[in-house]
Amino acid sequence: MKGTMVHIDITLVDKDILASGDRAKTAEDAGLDTAWCTETGLDVFLQAYEVARRTETIGVGTAIAVALSRTPMTVAYTAWNIADVSDGRFTLGLGSQVKAHIERRYSMPWNSPVGQMREFVLALREIWGNWRDGERLNFEGEHYTHTLMSPFWAPKPHDHHIPIHLAAVGPKMVEMAGEVADGIILHAFTNPAYMEQVTFPALERGLATSGRTLDDIEISLPMFMAMGDTDEEIEERRTAIASQLAFYASTPSYRPVLEAVGLEHLQPELTALSKSGDWDRLKDVVPADFVDHFAITGRPEDMPSLAKKHLGGKVRRTSSYYGWPVEDQARLSSILDGFRQEN
Template identity: 75%
Template sequence: MRIDTTLIEKDLLVSGERAVRAEESGLDAVWCTETGLDVFLQAYEVARQTESVHLGTAIAVALARTPMTVAYSAWNVADVSDGRFTLGLGSQIKAHVERRYSMQWDRPVSQMREFVLALRAIWSSWRTGERLEFEGEHYTHTLMSPFWAPRPHEHHIPIHLAAVGPKMVEMAAEVADGIILHAFTNPSYLDEVTFPAIERGLAKAGRTFDDIEISIPMFMAMGDTEEEVAKRQREVIAQLAFYGSTPAYRPVLDAIGHGDLQPELTALTKSGDWDRLAEVVPADFIDNFAISGSPEEMPTLARKHLGKRADRTSSYYGWPVGDPDRLGAIFEDFRQEN
């Protein structure tokens, strides 16, 4: 199991500095996010500041962009990083796509599938010089002259898709190089919904689990004292309650018998009563989604929680450890076989 970190930053320069520290600590990958800045600018900064650590987007909101705009950004970051880049894409949800980005929300699974195919057609045209001819139901790309083509390179750009619902998961398993599952998940949902959908998608494409990489970020409530762990647990519960307010995520709650919480959490977000979100979830709610303990306990707890379901994981809130040697020992433990 590879161990990564996710940058939840609003400052590009800080992002680069933290990526350097991640590389020095022996992490396998640094994933950039859309938390108040452009994810590709953040990825570019990470690529420029680091030398060996892998990097990617987790995620870039695909449906806020077009395949062509994403193709250029991903191509350029792959170039400047000397092939260390993975393109992670997600659809986002209808409210954000329509009301925040003012973009079309039609049939997201179909849109995302076609987005991936369009990207590969564009990149193939740039590599081979052949005429660009992609005509789909949602996207059409049929114009590309040498003047507009970017500098050539031969770096493969893996495409990973974020997915929660079974239809999106199945499609991702069929066409993508990897799947980024949401941290807001639990073993019951993984076993009952997610992995059966992955198996269906792989079967459609005649592929196996060896052909796809599965990433499952985790909520890790870490600390060296009981007080530190308890503080982090309160933050995790608040974030879980926020995610639980999303109607599309109700099946994740249904899997652990807490589906009825979703309408109550939604009502609180609509009324702006954010501080009460964490108050309505039961005491044992966090154990379905998160692991708690010291940093050194995380590898054992993660393997117990995830089993052999994940090829890679990361800590949602990063690592509250400043000692590179200590971190290196922890990360090496993650890579050991179960």
């Protein structure tokens, strides 16, 4: 692969849009590369707009916006406008979510998620091509059709390229991302064994289909980093991470991730607890070393060397799922230097 530098980002999991802008500005001042916005109880695009408005140089992205709760046209407008406001710093990260959320939370159709996501990407590019170059809008797919666009409805033109990154876990979605996306966002609920056995082989198949290699796609992995300056702080963070990981592990479609490390036997009980709404008991089901398959643990200064081992040589972008010690900018700058030295 070309180059060895790892980009170090921040993932914003705030439920306060204004607080997200504050944290992104602090991250920018500290030298982080991109602020990724998330759909955790707020509108991810409103959050991204606030980050773009409050910052000047840091990248702005969605990781992720739920595509299948929207349409290609609605996303095309929003992404186009944020790219304009951010002066080209915006990356559109999309994910499908899972069937229960699309049908029962968003009341939207779930037909063929891989096919829907593939068409979503292609439709976006067709729409943006119309706005940028005046190409006739004529996208007709199995799931989406966009054939009407008059000048009155077209947004203000600009020349900013909008990279599309796709979140993927299963091999079919990963392979499709390798075929059509500019980047792939791996789920924080993954482990090195699953990446080597499933993710990277599927990605390379998709890249081969489009005549590309790993040099042509950006691979990002937000990581769970159990950071603290005392044993008590670290243990508190590991407990929080265990709860989050157990929640992910309760999802039936994520069973292969557990199988890669021989923990698939945990899922039936986790799934039953999630269906009964007994969320607090999920972490009690997983063993003490469960976190170590998915996360790294130590002081903030330990993260560069630990992350290098966990990420391997293919992932070129990462972030700490629960953030960095950005309040002490000198300390954070030293940690970032450690990442760059390690890689």
